[in-house]
Amino acid sequence: MEQPYVYAYPQGSGPSGPPPPQAGGAIVDPRYCAPYPVDLAIVRKMMTLTDGNFVITDVNGNLLFKVKEPVFGLHDKRILLDGSGNPIVTLREKMVSMHDRWQVFRGGSTEQRDLLYTVKRASMLQLKTKLDVFLGHNKDEKRCDFRVKGSWLERSCVVYAGESDAIVAQMHRKHTVQSVFLGKDNFSVTVYPNVDYAFIASLVVILDDVNREDRAA
DSSP, X not given: OOOOOOOBOOTTTOXXXXXXXXXXBOSSOXXXXXSSOEEEEEEEEEEETTTEEEEEEOTTOOEEEEEEOOOTXXXXXXXXXXXXXXXXXXXXXXXXXXXXXXXXXXXXXXXXXXXXXXXXXXXXXXXXXEEEEEETTOOSOSSOSEEEEEOTTTTOOEEEETTSSOEEEEEEXXXXXXXXXXXXXXXXXXXXXXXXXXXXXXXXXXXXXXXXXXXXX
């Protein structure tokens, strides 16, 4: 019998009240919100011109998402596709912003009316990854709607709801016999119940982009 699942809180705080607002619910599409935890497997593969350098599957190996890389020279845009090749969101980096900034749009659009959310580095100089996420209606960006903290290289990033300690998704390395054959770059992300896992998948794409830029720098 499946046990009820609650948001994770750090030791000592306890889930004494409901999760913060917007911790759950659809951001990209309601069909990507499940009433149970969803494990996404991030599988590295050889780079191709069209499908990017990793795919995202469920625990059974069924393809959920893949990344369409930019065409030659257009390094500021990537598209998250579903398993059938339909565009889910388009991720565009704003190259001129003070803090590295990514805008995420619905489907294949880059129109402001289709803006779902914006992601930016919490600060310019970072030893570990710290990203703030602002939903499309959060125009003044005084308080973030989600935070990403941790180490991408160690595959230990955590996504929090707003400025609270409520965890909505967390990344961890695969420690299975299968992971030995898949290689060290393959890992998984546990998405908590009622959290949009397409939204979390798009954050993984941005984290990968941030890491590639840091290594290039």
